[in-house]
Amino acid sequence: MLMSFQERLPAAEERGTVLSSLLLVLLHRRREQLSLLLRHPDQPDNSKVLKVAIIGAPNAGKSTLSNQLLGRKVFAVSKKVHTTRSRSLGVLTEDDTQIILLDTPGLTTPSKVKRHHLETSLLVDPWNTVKEADLMVVMVDVADRWMCNRLDFEVLKCLAQHPDIPAILVLNKVDLVKAKDRLLDITAQLTCGVVNGQRMRVRPVIKPPWLKALSSQRGWPHFKDVFMLSSVDREDVETLKSYFMVAAKPGSWQYHSGVLTDQSPEDLCTNIIREKLLEYLPQEVPYSMTQAVEFWQEGESGELNISVKLYATKDTHMKMVIGAAGQMVAQIAKEAGEDLSRVFLREVKLKLSVKLRK
Ligand SMILES: Nc1nc2c(ncn2[C@@H]2O[C@H](COP(=O)(O)OP(=O)(O)OP(=O)(O)O)[C@@H](O)[C@H]2O)c(=O)[nH]1
Ligand SMILES: [Mg+2]
Incomplete structure (x- = not known):
C-alpha cells in the first residue's frame, strides 16, 4: 500500500515534504507505521x-x-x-x-x-x-x-x-x-x-x-x-x-524521508488529548487522568473516526472534565480533533467519553 502510494507522487524534489505529510495520513495502523519506520x-x-x-x-x-x-x-x-x-x-x-x-x-x-x-x-x-x-x-x-x-x-x-x-x-x-x-x-x-x-x-x-x-x-x-x-x-x-x-x-540517514516522528498514531492522539486536559483542567487534575483508545477506523470518505475513553480517579474530577452540560469535554474533543486533522491531514471525528475508575 505504501509502495503504490509513493509511486503516484508527482515530483521527486517534493518528496521530503509531500511524502512525510501524505504517508503520515496512512499511518493509522501501528503495523503500517512500523513498516515505514523499519523501511x-x-x-x-x-x-x-x-x-x-x-x-x-x-x-x-x-x-x-x-x-x-x-x-x-x-x-x-x-x-x-x-x-x-x-x-x-x-x-x-x-x-x-x-x-x-x-x-x-x-x-x-x-x-x-x-x-x-x-x-x-x-x-x-x-x-x-x-x-x-x-x-x-x-x-x-x-x-x-x-x-x-x-x-x-x-x-x-x-x-x-x-x-x-x-x-x-x-x-x-x-x-x-x-x-x-x-x-x-x-x-x-x-x-x-x-x-x-x-x-x-x-x-x-x-x-x-x-x-x-x-x-x-x-x-x-x-x-x-x-x-x-x-x-x-x-x-x-x-x-x-x-x-x-x-x-x-x-553520514547515512537513519529514517526514510517519509518518517516525521516515531510516536505511534495512537500516542499522537492521546498526547494531544492530554495537552488539552493540561490546558483546561486545574492544577493536578489532568495528571491523574488516563486514556484508552477504543475505536479507530477510516470512514468511507477518508475521514478518521476515533473514540477515546478518559478515566478519572475521583468523582469531582470526572465532573470537571465533563463540565456544565458536557461543555468541557465537548470543547476538548473539538480542539483535539482539529489538531489531529492537521497532523493526519484529513478530517478527524473524535469522540470522547468520561468514566470513573478509582
Ligand atoms: N511567549 C512564549 N511562549 C513560549 C515560547 N516557547 C514556548 N512557549 C510556551 O511555553 C509553554 C511550555 O511549552 P512546551 O513546549 O510544552 O515546553 P516543554 O519544555 O516541552 O515542557 P515539558 O514537556 O513539560 O518539559 C507553552 O505554553 C508554550 O506555548 C516562546 O518562545 N515564547
Ligand atoms: Mg515537552
Whole structure:
C-alpha cells in the first residue's frame, strides 16, 4: 500500500515534504507505521545527518521548538509542566540532510514523578538518549526568573557526562523579556562568560560576594554557541534550523524521508488529548487522568473516526472534565480533533467519553 502510494507522487524534489505529510495520513495502523519506520532510508549519495537532543527544565519550550522546526505540530505543548512524559523523536528531512530531533521530558524529582504520574525511568537516567546525539541543545526559559540565572544541576550533570558532544545554549521566550540587556547577563551567567573557548566581551555582572562563591556551579563554560530566540517566532526558528543544517555531517540517514516522528498514531492522539486536559483542567487534575483508545477506523470518505475513553480517579474530577452540560469535554474533543486533522491531514471525528475508575 505504501509502495503504490509513493509511486503516484508527482515530483521527486517534493518528496521530503509531500511524502512525510501524505504517508503520515496512512499511518493509522501501528503495523503500517512500523513498516515505514523499519523501511530502508531513501537517502541520496551525499546524505548528511545530525541528531539533536533538546534538554532543559519542564516548560522551557522544548516541544514548541521541535514542532516549529518540523513545521508541524507532532509534540504536545501546554502551559503546565511535564507535558512531555517520554522521549520521542521528530525527523526533519530536507534536500540531502536529515535532522533527528530528540524531544525529551523536562527533568524532575521523585515527588513529582509520583504526583504527576510520570514514568519512573525518567529518574534513573532522565536523558539517557542524549548519548546518541551529535549536538545537545540546552534550553532555558528566560521568562522564568527562578530558572534562568543558573543551569539546573541535572543539566550540568548531563553536560559534564557527555563532554565530547558539542552543546549550544538556547535562551527561549525572549519575547517575554522587556529589558533585553538582561539577556546578556543571563548569557554571562549560564556560560561562565565563555563561549566557544572565547571569553565574552560583555559588561561584568555584579554579584554579591556570597554569589561569587557559587559561581563555578552556575553555568557551563563549554557551549559552542548561544542563541536568543522565541520559539514562536518563525524567523528565529529558521536561523536555528540553518545552523543545524550547516552542522550536519556526511553520514547515512537513519529514517526514510517519509518518517516525521516515531510516536505511534495512537500516542499522537492521546498526547494531544492530554495537552488539552493540561490546558483546561486545574492544577493536578489532568495528571491523574488516563486514556484508552477504543475505536479507530477510516470512514468511507477518508475521514478518521476515533473514540477515546478518559478515566478519572475521583468523582469531582470526572465532573470537571465533563463540565456544565458536557461543555468541557465537548470543547476538548473539538480542539483535539482539529489538531489531529492537521497532523493526519484529513478530517478527524473524535469522540470522547468520561468514566470513573478509582
Ligand atoms: N511567549 C512564549 N511562549 C513560549 C515560547 N516557547 C514556548 N512557549 C510556551 O511555553 C509553554 C511550555 O511549552 P512546551 O513546549 O510544552 O515546553 P516543554 O519544555 O516541552 O515542557 P515539558 O514537556 O513539560 O518539559 C507553552 O505554553 C508554550 O506555548 C516562546 O518562545 N515564547
Ligand atoms: Mg515537552
